[in-house]
Amino acid sequence: MYIYLPIAEQPINAFIVLGIGWLVGIIMGMVGIGGGFLLTPLMIFFGIPSPVAVASVANQLVAPSVSGVLSHWKSGNVDFKMGTILLVGGVIGSSIGVLIFNILNAIGQLDLVIKLSYVIFLAIIGSLMFIESFKLIVQTKRGKPNRGKLHQHNWLHGLPFKTRFRKSKLYISIILPLIIGVIVGILAALMGIGGGFIIVPAMIYLLGMPTSLVIGTSLFQIIFVAANTTILQASQNQTVDIVLALILLIGSVIGVQIGSKFSNLMKGEHLRLFLSFIILLVGFKLILDLVTIPLDIFSISVIQ
Amino acid sequence: MRTLIKNILLIIIIALNSFTVFAQDNLVTDLSESTVEISSTFSGADILLFGAYDGQKNDDIIVVVSGQKGNIKVDKKEKKFGIWMITESIKFSNVPKYYYIASNRKIEEITNKSEIKKRKLDFNNFELKNNKIDYKNLDKKWYEALKRNMKKKQFWKTEENSIKLNKNTLFRKTLSLPSNVSTGMYNVKILHYRKGNLISQEESKIKIDKTGISANIYNVAQNFSAIYGIIAVIVALFFGWFTNFIFRRI
Numbered sequence: 001m002y003i004y005l006p007i008a009e010q011p012i013n014a015f016i017v018l019g020i021g022w023l024v025g026i027i028m029g030m031v032g033i034g035g036g037f038l039l040t041p042l043m044i045f046f047g048i049p050s051p052v053a054v055a056s057v058a059n060q061l062v063a064p065s066v067s068g069v070l071s072h073w074k075s076g077n078v079d080f081k082m083g084t085i086l087l088v089g090g091v092i093g094s095s096i097g098v099l100i101f102n103i104l105n106a107i108g109q110l111d112l113v114i115k116l117s118y119v120i121f122l123a124i125i126g127s128l129m130f131i132e133s134f135k136l137i138v139q140t141k142r143g144k145p146n147r148g149k150l151h152q153h154n155w156l157h158g159l160p161f162k163t164r165f166r167k168s169k170l171y172i173s174i175i176l177p178l179i180i181g182v183i184v185g186i187l188a189a190l191m192g193i194g195g196g197f198i199i200v201p202a203m204i205y206l207l208g209m210p211t212s213l214v215i216g217t218s219l220f221q222i223i224f225v226a227a228n229t230t231i232l233q234a235s236q237n238q239t240v241d242i243v244l245a246l247i248l249l250i251g252s253v254i255g256v257q258i259g260s261k262f263s264n265l266m267k268g269e270h271l272r273l274f275l276s277f278i279i280l281l282v283g284f285k286l287i288l289d290l291v292t293i294p295l296d297i298f299s300i301s302v303i304q
Numbered sequence: 305m306r307t308l309i310k311n312i313l314l315i316i317i318i319a320l321n322s323f324t325v326f327a328q329d330n331l332v333t334d335l336s337e338s339t340v341e342i343s344s345t346f347s348g349a350d351i352l353l354f355g356a357y358d359g360q361k362n363d364d365i366i367v368v369v370s371g372q373k374g375n376i377k378v379d380k381k382e383k384k385f386g387i388w389m390i391t392e393s394i395k396f397s398n399v400p401k402y403y404y405i406a407s408n409r410k411i412e413e414i415t416n417k418s419e420i421k422k423r424k425l426d427f428n429n430f431e432l433k434n435n436k437i438d439y440k441n442l443d444k445k446w447y448e449a450l451k452r453n454m455k456k457k458q459f460w461k462t463e464e465n466s467i468k469l470n471k472n473t474l475f476r477k478t479l480s481l482p483s484n485v486s487t488g489m490y491n492v493k494i495l496h497y498r499k500g501n502l503i504s505q506e507e508s509k510i511k512i513d514k515t516g517i518s519a520n521i522y523n524v525a526q527n528f529s530a531i532y533g534i535i536a537v538i539v540a541l542f543f544g545w546f547t548n549f550i551f552r553r554i
Binding site: 002003004227234294 | 342343344345346347351374375376377378379380381382383386387389390393395401429445446449450452453454456457460483484486514517518519521522525526529530533534535536537539540541543544547550552
């Protein structure tokens, strides 16, 4: 069934998009990370203009984040104080991100920067995930115990504006979570991602937060970052396609629930190994499109 | 089947009517639809153009459909640092966003060059306007690139030999509009040629408009964009909460 997308101004096969959202949702639910970094490039491969893809995926991101936070909240796994500081940074960051987005759009290099950021990003995330999960699999086979990283004190803990985070049992400066929030916010606006795989390791290794609180807290802040990005993109660039976002989010929220129910069927490291292949494949396809000679070196677009 | 019967009936009616009209005008045409609505399930449209003319042997019919004019940017990519990136752009103004030419035989055989130029029966005679750019001295490759890409996207199209003439009195042609056609008023011009001279012409309009939910969404996004963004967020918030609510019960 074809549905006409009012903002992308083209018809799209609704079942295929629903299916993509669903599959990415299952991966999200099983691995426990956001799927924006897969959805946006897949939508670009589908012929959706990259600015519309980025903004609409940011919009759909709100839904799985909300349903994720609600589950984590019930189990008491959200540090709202930390989340609030992260989201203040996130809102600032996503505002900066939309500003950069506008400048790039004006000079006509937005599409290239979005694709390049994805190539770099997917390459880093994909190879890190591959190495980490591969090591774990080898280690478990040899029967070696995992080295748990201990919370270390470093110069980051010497920064001013120290605050007590009761839930996380931390006494640290608010500057660090604020900066992490800003970086994630910029990425959300530019690439349509929640930044879970940046914020989660940052919270564990840089802030020293307890692992149990990390996912719930990061999802909490992603809701606000994604919401801010959606509103700014909609009001400044008119690039949010609500129909596309809706089809994607219906698919992904159902997928997330199914995925999280089956997450114990497969070992975490095997799943991440599998996911790292998908990520590297998507990144490879993107870079291939950038380096191969285009069919026509001239292209056209309708402008105002 | 229903549309076929409808079309045949319409042709018969037009044919009968036209015998009485011949005295004043020797070309009568009509369209099966004068408005095309882009709804949420739009995937292109076929409009039947049909007509009757007071013809002789070897008369010709040319149909030209032109859409709204607008600005089209042509980007040129070059390989820099190993990747293909846009290095140069030219903006063409006053370009027809849709232009379709159909005829019963090759247009070059129907009429001469000056007539082709005057009536814009090819893609080389549009009046492009832009105060900043001198199109006459612009490298030809830019316009060729525009033409090539407009044709590739089916926005500009020629179909010579596609109009079937019937006993020098009737003709019909299906106009196929692509799914990504832009909105606005479309002008349909039907030209009747005899030995290379235009002897009569007719004009009709097709209105292409977005309707239904799709049009409302577009309008809200354009005119009340901040509210649109807030609605988009609320919808996503609701669905996030709703699925959590449902799946908690399963």
